[in-house]
Amino acid sequence: MLALVSATGCSSAQERADRVIVTGSTTILPIAEQAAETFMSQHPSSSVLVSGLGSSAGIEAVSAGTSQMGTSSRDLKDEETSLGLVDAPIAYDGIAVIVSPKNPVENLTTKQLRAIFAGEITNWKTVGGDDRAIDVVNRDEASGTREAFKKIVMGDVGFAPAAAVLPGTGQVRDVVARATGAIGYISIGFVKPRFTGVSVKALRVDGIVASEKTVADNSYPIGRKLHFFTKGAPTGLTKEFIDFVLSDEIQKGVVVDAGFIPIAEGGTR
Numbered sequence: 001m002l003a004l005v006s007a008t009g010c011s012s013a014q015e016r017a018d019r020v021i022v023t024g025s026t027t028i029l030p031i032a033e034q035a036a037e038t039f040m041s042q043h044p045s046s047s048v049l050v051s052g053l054g055s056s057a058g059i060e061a062v063s064a065g066t067s068q069m070g071t072s073s074r075d076l077k078d079e080e081t082s083l084g085l086v087d088a089p090i091a092y093d094g095i096a097v098i099v100s101p102k103n104p105v106e107n108l109t110t111k112q113l114r115a116i117f118a119g120e121i122t123n124w125k126t127v128g129g130d131d132r133a134i135d136v137v138n139r140d141e142a143s144g145t146r147e148a149f150k151k152i153v154m155g156d157v158g159f160a161p162a163a164a165v166l167p168g169t170g171q172v173r174d175v176v177a178r179a180t181g182a183i184g185y186i187s188i189g190f191v192k193p194r195f196t197g198v199s200v201k202a203l204r205v206d207g208i209v210a211s212e213k214t215v216a217d218n219s220y221p222i223g224r225k226l227h228f229f230t231k232g233a234p235t236g237l238t239k240e241f242i243d244f245v246l247s248d249e250i251q252k253g254v255v256v257d258a259g260f261i262p263i264a265e266g267g268t269r
Helices: 031-042 055-064 110-117 144-154 169-178 212-216 234-244 247-255
Strands: 019-024 047-052 068-072 087-098 135-139 163-167 183-188 222-230
Touching: 019 055, 019 234, 031 055, 031 234, 031 247, 047 055, 047 087, 047 135, 047 169, 068 087, 087 144, 087 169, 087 212, 087 234, 087 247, 110 135, 110 144, 110 212, 135 144, 135 169, 144 183, 144 222, 163 212, 169 183, 234 247
Parallel strands: 019 047, 019 068, 135 163, 135 183
Antiparallel strands: 068 222, 087 183, 087 222
């Protein structure tokens, strides 16, 4: 198995010809891990060390030079555009709004989602469900998924302060699966169970099913790019690894198998 390291576990990411440190998004982690494992099997003298600490942590690490690459499931913020980072988009993704399979609600409008996550709608009965309190499950502020959801769905409206805040995709999925009144959001690649039989249900948004097809054709409203960022143009082993992730082997294999959309097929987002 691929060894995982956190940015705090390295005193420095000094440039080495045989090693690349990749830090960032938990959404991108399955792609980065599998690609790194395959890459190292083909390049036995090279090492690609991957960790999932959140998109903001990845951008911070690559900007500070403690990683050669920062992975992010969100675009750069305005204050990050002057950091000298070069973007290599590697896939497209949709953000699925999830509830328990026991919840009878099947569809929410973007306006209803905004009101729910702002704490303005607090009972499922208001949106056609059971007379049950809505338990909002949110991501922490380091999350690129949260930032993308805020940008696309919330706009200038703030999140409900009473929402449960969790640090990772897996935690959100697990909590929502087990709580009938809960609602959260995760990458569509994580909707289907992988290592557990516990299931969640992805709601339609504005009547559109969250799927690879609807993200690719831009009809699903909550879509985004997934990014690899480097400090300046990538060189050496870092460039080799990015090129490998963009190759057909990974794009048509790992990316698709993980539930994402190859970058060449993602429309104009």
